Amino acid sequence: MKKNILIISSSGRKGGNSDLLCDQFAKGAREAGHEVEKIRLAEKKVGYCLGCYACQKLHKCVQNDDANELVEKMLAADTIVLATPVYFYSMDAQLKALIDRTVSRWDDFGRFTGTEFWLVITAADEDHAMMEPTLAGLRGFMRDCMEGSIERGVIYGTGAYEKGTVKNLPVYQEAYEAGKRA
16 A cells, blocks of 8 residues: 655754665655655754644644644654654754644644654664663654554664764665565
């Protein structure tokens, strides 16, 4: 079955390690016949949530930036890939800002029942345990905010510090294979 796959790469570095894993996932998914769109958050304007809750009445954020469009794309996707480098034991600020801005469609979160998620996490450290706080934040978002969503897998890009390092690690092929299974 052909799926609509949305890949959200929050890496600040184009061609950075998590961004490269997104490309590999996309390549595998396209080869499997899926429709794939990759969005680099660094190329979008997504401000932080103001906490005004006007969105609860308007069903969109009052800020005039790219967040409303991105949330609509998330709502339309069958599969969502969330990719982040780990900075100081957490996801990067770009992804966290987008996650916070999804509150604008809180009433529509039931729509995510059956939506599949893949998580791509990269870090210089080689210890998976160092990634646990990031993974806990992403899983909490999926479990508690997107009730009924399905976690399909986690792609760990450990030991990837310098830009492009991930190309020489087994995870590079793993990301491609995951895309083919998406």
